Amino acid sequence: MFSLSGRKALVVGIANDQSIAYGCAQALRAQGADLAVTWLNDKAERFVRPLAEDLGAEIMLPLDVARPGQLEAVFGTIADRWGRLDTLVHSIAFAPKADLHGRVVDCSAEGFAMAMDVSVHSFLRMIRSAEPLMPEGGCCLSVSFFGSSRVVRHYNMMGPVKAALESAVRYAAAELGEKGIRVHALSPGPLKTRAASGIDHFDELLAAASERAPIHHLATIEDVGAVAAFLASPEARNLTGGVHDIDGGFSITA
Known part of the structure; x- marks a missing residue:
């Protein structure tokens, strides 16, 4: 239905072949x-x-958003090699284990600030760096979770952090819309990824989500990728600011 031929995409957050x-x-x-x-x-x-090599990636670089200069180096290389960027995928999040496994009201200021910086502010920094490389518009995507709007046991501090991410998506979409830059959050239900393994009792959440979802199975990384590719396409040019549930209908159930 659509083609991304010739478009340039930066993907941040691959840890292994199970990553979103x-x-x-x-x-x-x-x-x-x-x-x-x-x-x-x-x-x-x-x-x-x-x-990355199997996918034929043209640019491969380290990026730890907590290390000064690395994000700037990545976007500098993209500017030098490509001169533009059409799609940004931000799929990174972090919270210190001690804070993540405790009550939200007990989380440390340092841990909360770190989680917000890596999980939310880094997306805004990337959008700001991508903006001059998107003179004809583009698409910026991040990854959220329904624990942003509802209390999910053991998701703890990441709930408020993802709520902030979704709000940031809406504000960025409003601010950049006139430039044709669209901003979205992808919100799959529970997925068995390396990042999710840090959440206590995550297997229980997987089982419960599969049971409750109307289609009775969990989303896959391929499902999320299909939505990401569509949102990055010209056919989705009139969509922005959305939080897109990719969860087999789990989010509509009570």
């Missing part, structure tokens, strides 16, 4: 996009580089 970011990268590449892929650090590189 990897599902997005696969789908973008399948529709013809050229890819830039990042990994967190040297330890992650040995897992991510082979995946």
